[in-house]
Amino acid sequence: MVWVIQRPSALSTAEACDDDSGRGGRRCLLGRLGTRRSLLSFGTVGLVRLIVARCQVDYAGRLTAHLPLATRLILAKADGSVSIHADDRAYKPLNWMNPPCALTVSTAAEDSGFTEVWEIRNRDGDTLLISIAEVLHDSSHELGVDPGLVKDGVEAHLQVLLAEHPETFGAGWTLVQREYFTAIGPVDLLFRDESGGYVAVEVKRRGEIDGVEQLTRYLTLMNADPLLSPVRGVFAAQLIKPQAKTLASTRDITCVTVDYDVLRGLDDPADRLF
Amino acid sequence: MVWVIQRPSALSTAEACDDDSGRGGRRCLLGRLGTRRSLLSFGTVGLVRLIVARCQVDYAGRLTAHLPLATRLILAKADGSVSIHADDRAYKPLNWMNPPCALTVSTAAEDSGFTEVWEIRNRDGDTLLISIAEVLHDSSHELGVDPGLVKDGVEAHLQVLLAEHPETFGAGWTLVQREYFTAIGPVDLLFRDESGGYVAVEVKRRGEIDGVEQLTRYLTLMNADPLLSPVRGVFAAQLIKPQAKTLASTRDITCVTVDYDVLRGLDDPADRLF
DNA sequence: TGCTGCATATCGTAC
DNA sequence: GTACGATGTGCAGCA
Structure with a gap:
């Protein structure tokens, strides 16, 4: 089964639900991997999704880059963009895909050791492949439109x-x-x-x-x-x-x-x- | 009360604890705001802290920049770096402080509308002030050392x-x-x-x-x-x-x-x- | 849409 | 530590 998700301009706010433990805890907007809801939380206006997962990442575009299997933070933002972070560096993600881009989620092969593969693709055909082995955290949060940055001194x-x-x-x-x-x-x-x-x-x-x-x-x-x-x-x-x-x-x-x-x-x- | 925290090289791994609801839920490494443990989770090797909060941000350094009060994502990484994200843009945070830097947390004035103020300062004296009005999510996660990126085609x-x-x-x-x-x-x-x-x-x-x-x-x-x-x-x-x-x-x-x-x-x- | 130029650019490397 | 070039540069402004 393959879902293709792009920023759905007509989509209204996602429904609130409990966290992925399913046994109480804080209320936040989120969804489980592999469900329709989880896919909709990508690219939905106003939601940021935070995932901590053991994953492997492959980028092919202006260069090719590979991240071996390890635990990382995945940020999926409301504009459809995705970034992958290690536990260091404030500014630069390990890998990323800038908007506009589209996400395709597919179930991984049974013997691959992965549960799902996410393919993020932009207009130039650059692809970011995230192969997920295990999800350790998954939550989504509504931020709303940011009032923006005021600068002085440029x-x-x-x-x-x-x-x-x-x-x-x-x-x-x-x-x-x-x-x-x-x-x-x-x-x-x-x-x-x-x-x-x-x-x-x-x-x-x-x-x-x-x-x-x-x-x-x-x-x-x-x-x-x-x-x-x-x-x-x-x-x-x-x-x-x-x-x-x-x-x-x-x-x-x-x-x-x-x-x-x-x-x-x-x-x-x-x-x-x- | 003011705590000053820097990357503690001799500090061993933080202890595991429940999430901030205190009533079960997923197990992850984290702490409550304003406690000693929460401060230690900053700058502790191997931990990434994810905070969703209504906050106001002020940067003073190579330029001055101001972010009005709004809900944002705050990433505090194991190397002491901090970044503030809106729900768009994969690559660039709204505000950030690169390592090496030091964090000071203080309680806000009673009538200010804020609970805490975090001051992140680097060696050049650049400061990032995060004034927190309300915490909507707070969790920490152990990622471990990343095996690193393999590039080709430059x-x-x-x-x-x-x-x-x-x-x-x-x-x-x-x-x-x-x-x-x-x-x-x-x-x-x-x-x-x-x-x-x-x-x-x-x-x-x-x-x-x-x-x-x-x-x-x-x-x-x-x-x-x-x-x-x-x-x-x-x-x-x-x-x-x-x-x-x-x-x-x-x-x-x-x-x-x-x-x-x-x-x-x-x-x-x-x-x-x- | 394509091009130009700024950026808290960041980041690596050679000196 | 400073200087310099590369970057998946990103990003905004403008023609």
Whole structure:
């Protein structure tokens, strides 16, 4: 018997039931392996399924990867995605399949030592095969829609602050445009310096060699434009790696280390001490 | 009362106990929030703790980030790492703290609406604050040491195959050296072409603009060496992006699209059909 | 849909 | 420890 499950947009919330021991315990939304309910709990909007199982995993896609039989944590989320975790590393799963993807569950061959095989497949034909030998825990939980993450201090914010404070680079500087468009992409900031010359500024949180390359491409293009040329380059970042500094100096690009907290302080008069 | 817990290398396996309902149910390794045992389950070798809770999260480190109060999944692993998940996305947690890090648990202020606050801190002083309003599920599980991942088909393999098959690039080509060392790093492959001229080859799985920049830096350096100059450049990848092709052509770099399966077939006589 | 560029990128490795 | 490149990078924004 084979079930094919995709995210069922029309499916309503799953019913509440007891845990897999079947003998009381906490109430949560879940189901047993191999039942129709267990399959529906995959890909159902609002449910996260937590499984601890002895399993073997095989991935075939951009590379092939194999996880020998061992006890691992399997996360099956409401969007249909699946990840397999060991007991270390916060960020990266051992194996995973990103949404959108579809799950197929089939019973394993009798003498294989496995009870079920789950095949997760994405649109590119990448497959994740989870062969389950023994389930040690299985529960599902309703989380609801997450209100989302509020961030502050990323490159975009740094760029805005620098646009508002040209004096960071020098007295008499004026902003021409933020995200100044060129044929090969937008330059983060375009200024005129105290003598009226154009300066292209590339903003990074961390200044590395790639950023210098990027700015160099922009400068080459802009200096080919008689209306702009000559254009100087400034590489601005909170921290600039030595290799990036060296490369920049060979290309007459000025490096400017910017202090995010100071900029934010300038931005908010209430934070000023003088 | 505040407990500070770090990975206790000398600590033996935790004791088994019933789940947090205290009234039977499955046996697993876990503990209640706010007790000494629950704290020990963090950072204890071999245990993964799964918590579903209404919580609010604040991260302060390389940036600041805030998660409003909502129900989420908290994973606390044996290495002390912690991650917070919503019900979507296989790969990336909403928030996380990588090991090595230390956890401090304190009881929340009475009128705050929270029961406990967990502060996870790493060596750089980055902090992850989890304010817990209500625990809906809490269980811990012993996974044991994972035997690890076996991979095949990455760039290194592609490079080996190309080194073994210079005819991929042209008749009469011979390999000079794999990982040919230069002052700014190793060139993937160095060949002599049919007329004896040197050719530097940069190998990528996916050919993008950065790879062309990388090869350009190598070529500039090698062409400054009278013993090597002139050195041509070839950019070899399974797939080359249009922008990378365009940039390569402006620098007289030849693009070669290679077929991994064909190369592997050449490598294994058993797979040949003729 | 495809392409570009950022990321609390993470992670391995060479120096 | 730092620097650098690879990653099944993931992910968002935009044309």
